[in-house]
Amino acid sequence: MNRYETMQFRRTGKSGLKLPAISLGLWNNFGHLDDFETGREIVRTAFDLGITHFDLANNYGPPPGSAEENFGKMLGGELAGHRDELVISSKAGYRMWAGPYGEWGSRKYLLSSLDQSLQRMNLDYVDIFYSHRFDPETPLEETMSALDAAVRAGKALYVGISSYNPEKTAEAARILRELGTPCLIHQPSYSILNRGIERELLPVLQEQGMGCIAFCPLDQGVLTSKYLGGIPEGSRADKAHGTLNAKNLSEEKLAKVQKLNDIAQSRGQSLAQMALAWVLRHQGMTSALIGASKPAQVIDCVGALQNLEFSDQELSQIDAVAPLA
Ligand SMILES: NC(=O)c1ccc[n+]([C@@H]2O[C@H](COP(=O)([O-])OP(=O)(O)OC[C@H]3O[C@@H](n4cnc5c(N)ncnc54)[C@H](OP(=O)(O)O)[C@@H]3O)[C@@H](O)[C@H]2O)c1
Secondary structure, three states: OOHHHHOOEEEOOOOOOEEEOEEEEOOOOOOOOOOHHHHHHHHHHHHHOOOOEEEOOOOOOOOOOHHHHHHHHHHHOOOOOOHHHOEEEEEEOOOOOOOOOOOOOOHHHHHHHHHHHHHHHOOOOEEEEEEOOOOOOOOHHHHHHHHHHHHHOOOEEEEEEEOOOHHHHHHHHHHHHHHOOOEEEEEOEOEOOEOOOOOOHHHHHHHHOOEEEEEOOOHHHOOOOOOOOOOOOOOOOOOOOOOOOHHHOOHHHHHHHHHHHHHHHHOOOOHHHHHHHHHOOOOOOOEEEEOOOOHHHHHHHHHHHHOOOOOHHHHHHHHHHOOOO
16 A cells, blocks of 8 residues: 555644645535445545545534544444554534533533544544634633643644634634643635635744644535536535535636636646645645545545646636635
8 A cells, every 4th residue: 555655744833743735524425314335435545545634523414423423433444453544633613412511612512522522433532623613702711721621631632723713813822832732733714716814814823833724625616627517416516415505606606617627627637636736835734625525536636736836827827717805
């Protein structure tokens, strides 16, 4: 198996941990409503290609929790014996159970949610535990001290934050540093069609020595050629329990996708490959966090690593289609 020869590994900020340039998330396609065997094949294909990082959260499914349960089964199956080669993350922040302790950022919620995640995956620890969203009503010190406590209890090796704004990111990083548990990584949404993090968040991450893993780098599949001829059967926009609303596929957006597809073709890449290479063009971008509904998509995505270079002309062509707002 030559998985470690094909994959590129990048250092996460100033930490000792390297992540694969492409990571796989289990938000869609891995719940109890999905086909377990297909999910298993996707994960096996990913690991064979050197994708050592699998991203989960308490609520991934549907139903919530079922992606962790399914991933736990895989850890006891084809991934058995490979635990020390894997970086497994989970998160808590969104609504997971009824009542005031089932969401947001209290110590009460975060630590009990982590225990539940570990139980579902049958793990002693996760590699990265995230606060999934900033909680405006809980002191940031409390949320961050819960992350620190998870590490001290041996239930997480590293901690991260997701979708925090630049100001709260800097504050969270400072609190964690003072607690003695550096903030490893930020997980924001980022793609050619969603460039919000470029001006402020990326410089903050650089300053703080944190890594960055971009979620939805393919804009949930919109940044591929699949929607150019309508909504294909079985695609995320077609699925009743998918998270992509067909309303997001406006004519204006698809016209941009068509132009981007032309640029990708002139580079000899699929649009998915160009979209991933583009996200990975930043020095501080540790990994692009993809999703997949088929093993072939993972193979296509990892093919992006064969051409990560952009000429100035290509970058301006992309800027012209999808400018930095
Ligand atoms: N922190 C957060 O708040 C947050 C939020 C959202 C996501 N995430 C993380 O980010 C991960 C990725 O999100 P995402 O699934 O939306 O990412 P994405 O990579 O933008 O979209 C994945 C979808 O794109 C399509 N696709 C992937 N590769 C393709 C290819 N080569 N050719 C054609 N189509 C392709 C598939 O859609 P079809 O199903 O249509 O085939 C796939 O399900 C999640 O699993 C989760 O771990 C985190």
